Amino acid sequence: xxxxxxxxxxxxxxxxxxxxxxxxxxxxxxxxxxxxxxxxxxxxxxxxxxxxxxxxxxxxxxxxxxxxxxxxxxxxxxxxxxxxxxxxxxxxxxxxxxxxxxxxxxxxxxxxxxxxxxxxxxxxxxxxxxxxxxxxxxxxxxxxxxxxxxxxxxxxxxxxxxxxxxxxxxxxxxxxxxxxxxxxxxxxxxxxxxxxxxxxxxxxxxxxxxxxxxxxxxxxxxxxxxxxxxxxxxxxxxxxxxxxxxxxxxxxxxxxxxxxxxxxxxxxxxxxxxxxxxxxxxxxxxxxxxxxxxxxxxxxxxxxxxxxxxxxxxxxxxxxxxxxxxxxxxxxxxxxxxxxxxxxxxxxxxxxxxxxxxxxxxxxxxxxxxxxxxxxxxxxxxxxxxxxxxxxxxxxxxxxxxxxxxxxxxxxxxxxxxxxxxxxxxxxxxxxxxxxxxxxxxxxxxxxxxxxxxxxxxxxxxxxxxxxxxxxxxxxxxxxxxxxxxxxxxxxxxxxxxxxxxxxxxxxxxxxxxxxxxxxxxxxxxxxxxxxxxxxxxxxxxxxxxxxxxxxxxxxxxxxxxxxxxxxxxxxxxxxxxxxxxxxxxxxxxxxxxxxxxxxxxxxxxxx
Numbered sequence: 001x002x003x004x005x006x007x008x009x010x011x012x013x014x015x016x017x018x019x020x021x022x023x024x025x026x027x028x029x030x031x032x033x034x035x036x037x038x039x040x041x042x043x044x045x046x047x048x049x050x051x052x053x054x055x056x057x058x059x060x061x062x063x064x065x066x067x068x069x070x071x072x073x074x075x076x077x078x079x080x081x082x083x084x085x086x087x088x089x090x091x092x093x094x095x096x097x098x099x100x101x102x103x104x105x106x107x108x109x110x111x112x113x114x115x116x117x118x119x120x121x122x123x124x125x126x127x128x129x130x131x132x133x134x135x136x137x138x139x140x141x142x143x144x145x146x147x148x149x150x151x152x153x154x155x156x157x158x159x160x161x162x163x164x165x166x167x168x169x170x171x172x173x174x175x176x177x178x179x180x181x182x183x184x185x186x187x188x189x190x191x192x193x194x195x196x197x198x199x200x201x202x203x204x205x206x207x208x209x210x211x212x213x214x215x216x217x218x219x220x221x222x223x224x225x226x227x228x229x230x231x232x233x234x235x236x237x238x239x240x241x242x243x244x245x246x247x248x249x250x251x252x253x254x255x256x257x258x259x260x261x262x263x264x265x266x267x268x269x270x271x272x273x274x275x276x277x278x279x280x281x282x283x284x285x286x287x288x289x290x291x292x293x294x295x296x297x298x299x300x301x302x303x304x305x306x307x308x309x310x311x312x313x314x315x316x317x318x319x320x321x322x323x324x325x326x327x328x329x330x331x332x333x334x335x336x337x338x339x340x341x342x343x344x345x346x347x348x349x350x351x352x353x354x355x356x357x358x359x360x361x362x363x364x365x366x367x368x369x370x371x372x373x374x375x376x377x378x379x380x381x382x383x384x385x386x387x388x389x390x391x392x393x394x395x396x397x398x399x400x401x402x403x404x405x406x407x408x409x410x411x412x413x414x415x416x417x418x419x420x421x422x423x424x425x426x427x428x429x430x431x432x433x434x435x436x437x438x439x440x441x442x443x444x445x446x447x448x449x450x451x452x453x454x455x456x457x458x459x460x461x462x463x464x465x466x467x468x469x470x471x472x473x474x475x476x477x478x479x480x481x482x483x484x485x486x487x488x489x490x491x492x493x494x495x496x497x498x499x500x501x502x503x504x505x506x507x508x509x510x511x512x513x514x515x516x517x518x519x520x521x522x523x524x525x526x527x528x529x530x531x532x533x534x535x536x537x538x539x540x541x542x543x544x545x546x547x548x549x550x551x552x553x554x555x556x557x558x559x560x561x562x563x564x565x566x567x568x569x570x571x572x573x574x575x576x577x578x579x580x581x582x583x584x585x586x587x588x589x590x591x592x593x594x595x596x597x598x599x600x601x602x603x604x605x606x607x608x
Contacts, residue, residue, distance in 0.1 A: 025049055025118050029111035029160065034302035037107050037160040040070060040146050043139045046114055047073045054121050057130070059083040064188025068144045068169050072188055075137045077117060079130040085195040094133045094323030097198035098312055099189075101140035102174045102205070102279070104164030105154040108295055109204025110139045112308035116316075125313045129320035136196060141185065144169035156208055159301030175203070176458050178282035179496065179503040180510075181425045194427040199327050200237070200289035202315060203279040204308060207294040209258050210265065211380040212388075213361035214251040215299050216307050218242055219280055219292040224273055224396040225349050226284030226491065227333040233326045234289055237318055241291075244314035250307055251361060255394060256294065263378050265362060268391035273349035276495055277503045285492040286427075287333035289326075291315070334488035341485040342406040342585075345494055346398035347501040355391040362388045402498055404485050406585035409497045410442065413479030415511070415580050420481055422505060426492055430483040433588060437476040443469040443583035445499050450515045450577070460509045465499050469583060482588055499579045506579060514580050519573055521566045523558075530565035540568070 025046065028038035047060035057079055064072040076083045082091050100109025117137060119125035140146045146164035153163050167173050172183040181187050193201070207217065220238035222231045238254060245252040254271070261267035274281030280290030293311050295304040319326075364384035370377040411419045416432070423430050445467055453462035485493055499506040521529065534541045544564060548555045555561075566572060 025053060025114070027111050027114050029301075029305065030115065034111070034300075034305055035159065035161055037111055037163060037301075039149060040140060040143055043073060043110065044071065047075055047139075050075060050077075050117065050121075056081060057083075057121060063192045064185070066144045066169070067184055068147075070143045070147070072141075072143060072185065073139065074192065075117070075135075075139075077121070077130060077135040077137060078133065079128075080132075080134070082134055085197075088134045088196065092324075092327070094200075094319055094327045095136060095196050095198040096133055096200050096202065096315060096319050096323075097136040097138070097193070097196065098202045098204070098315070099138045099141050099279075100204045101142055101146055101164065102203060103166045104140060104142040104146035104148075105157070105166055106204075106206035107140075107146070107160070107163050108206055108301070108304045108308040109293075112204070112305045113137050113139055113312060115305070116309045116312040119309075120313065120316060126316045126320065129316040132320045133316070133323050134196075135316065136192075136198060138189075138192075140164075141189065142166075142168055142174055143185075154206075154297070157206060157297040158299065159304075171459075173458060175205075175279060176277045178279060179276050180458070180460065180505070180508045181422065182459060187425055190425050190427075198288065199323060199330060200291055200315070200319065201279060201283050202291040202293060202312075204311075205292065205294045206297050206304065207257060208297055210263070210378065211298050211363055211382060212257070212265075212296075213363070213385060214253050214257055215296050215303065216245060216250055216311065217253045217255060217257050217292075217294045218245070218311070219254065219256060219274075219294075221274060221280050221284040221290050222287075224271075225281070225346070227287055227336065229336075230284075230287060230329055230333045233322075233329045234284075236322065237289060237291070237326070240318045240322075241311060241314045244317070245307070245310055248310050250310070255392070256292075257296065260391075260393070263376075264367075265365060265378065265388055266390060268355070268358075269360075269393070270351050271392070271394035271396065272351050273396045275348070275502045285495050286489055287330050287337060287491070289330075337488050337490040338486045340490040341404055341408070344401055344403050345491065346401050347494065347498055348399040349396050350399040351393050352395045352397055353393065354395045355393045357389055358392045360388045360390050362386050400500060402494070402500075404490070404494055405443065405583040406485075407587040408482060408484040408486075408584060409493070410440075410476055410582040410584055410588075411481040411483065411497075412580060412582070413477050416479055416481045418510065419505065419581075422496065422510075423481075423483065426489065426496070428483065428489050428493055428496070429487045430481050433476065433480040433482055434478055436478045437588060439473045440476050440584065440588070441586065442472055442474055442476075443585075444472045444474065445469050445579040445581075445583075447499075447515060447577040447579065452512070453509070461512060462507060463509050463512055463515065465506065465515075465579070467499070467579075474582065476582075476588070482584075484587065497581055499581070506581075511580055514575070515577055517573065517576055519571065521562075521569065521571060523562060526562040526566050529569050530562065533565050533568060 050058045051060040059076045062071045063074055082088050088095055100113055101107050145168050148165035149162055151162050153165055177183050177186045218241050220234045223234045242252045259267050260270045276282040276285055280292040283290030364381045364386045365378050367376055367378050447465040448467045451464045495501050
């Protein structure tokens with residue numbers, strides 16, 4: 001009886017394993033003729049099924065949890081037997097990270113990724129590509145948004161019938177979060193990136209926009225920005241994928257296909273430089289490739305999935321052919337970054353006014369006033385292809401540039417815990433100063449003006465500042481952070497800590513309290529202070545009278561006139577408008593440091 005039960009259990013186990021392994025690895029999208037896309041439960045099932053079908057080539061693993069407690073899943077795929085980050089680094093294999101569903105209504109990447117993965121594993125596409133690399137596939141990044149499922153979540157997109165939502169359950173747009181990393185999902189993604197160090201990070205999207213024939217755009221950085229030598233490899237990667245897609249009947253473009261003037265085809269296009277809040281702007285700061293893929297929303301879902309599948313296959317083939325050399329180039333860029341201290345570096349880029357005319361395949365259209373909106377509206381006739389002759393502005397040059405400090409940055413203890421958290425999330429090296437420095441020659445930044453965002457943006461009140469660094473001597477207390485510039489992620493250090501950088505901690509409002517006056521002088525007290533100062537200092541009195549004569553706005557502003565004297569009083573807050581990060585040209589020497597620290601290490605400096 002027991003033997004019979006054991007035999008039955010074994011047979012049942014074998015049958016179940018065989019049935020599981022033989023289960024079709026097709027998606028709901030495929031089985032529906034690409035009319036529908038599946039829910040996230042399908043991703044969980046397919047992830048396990050791919051591992052069961054290809055146990056030596058695929059590992060399905062969880063790398064985090066969403067705010068609504070859904071598992072964040074990735075598939076590590078390779079024919080080399082290398083399915084861990086540690087082994088990939090030891091074997092010096094290039095890692096290609098392909099991510100779908102950062103905007104979960106734009107879900108082509110999930111279904112195309114599973115399709116491409118099955119075909120590559122079965123040898124039907126990109127033969128041998130997995131012999132020379134590791135593919136990390138994240139089917140859906142914004143999982144909670146994916147499960148906010150419904151029709152018309154993307155009203156300007158042709159299919160699928162139902163899809164997810166653009167933002168997360170906490171209403172973050174993840175493709176604005178790479179620098180500030182506020183969303184829990186982004187922090188988990190950055191941890192995955194820090195562990196695997198992908199050579200290229202591919203972000204799969206669907207664009208918005210007008211009606212025209214081109215079906216996809218491929219943008220890569222570094223091409224216009226970042227390490228100069230690495231740009232050549234980035235250009236090679238981009239052009240190789242564009243050529244592959246063109247051979248398969250696509251009309252791919254190397255720029256984001258959005259009109260320079262909304263709804264006006266004759267305005268042409270502008271190839272703009274991405275800020276690092278975006279995926280393809282962020283990874284060039286790490287000396288790695290960021291690849292933005294945008295299929296065109298007016299193509300139907302079967303077409304978009306097919307083209308996205310072609311793109312993934314092309315990327316695998318490009319990395320198989322060139323990945324080892326590109327990886328060496330990226331590591332060489334890391335080495336060069338360790339010598340950027342004291343050099344002039346761009347913090348932002350801009351597109352010049354220089355343009356050239358290009359032929360662009362569109363459709364016949366009319367532009368007439370709307371009796372609904374009252375605006376001039378464009379209507380397209382998709383039955384009548386038309387070749388447009390339009391301008392393209394694609395000359396990108398550095399905009400704001402700074403000279404990096406010769407050593408690094410000092411973050412006083414009051415802000416050390418917050419900044420240390422952000423640096424750790426990005427894998428940036430820093431040290432904790434355990435002993436105080438009585439006086440240190442540093443540079444300070446005092447904001448000449450501060451412009452706060454008029455409303456909340458991605459959960460933050462942004463702050464743009466003007467000003468310049470000035471030499472000073474200041475005391476540095478124990479518990480401060482020292483962040484050296486000379487490290488592989490030097491560009492990321494500058495982008496985070498230079499106050500005028502477009503996506504710095506400062507720009508995202510992390511230090512807004514530094515620009516808020518907390519102490520003040522009553523007007524009647526300021527009157528007495530002013531009279532005392534005027535009586536004591538004839539030169540100041542002459543300066544005051546001259547300002548009244550030369551500056552009518554000042555002369556007619558009672559508050560400004562009293563502030564003229566309050567700023568010269570001992571009670572004035574010398575820290576007001578002082579950016580709470582310092583620059584130093586000399587690394588702190590002869591002081592105890594702790595490296596690889598956590599928040600608890602910072603609090604240890606000040607025991608309760």
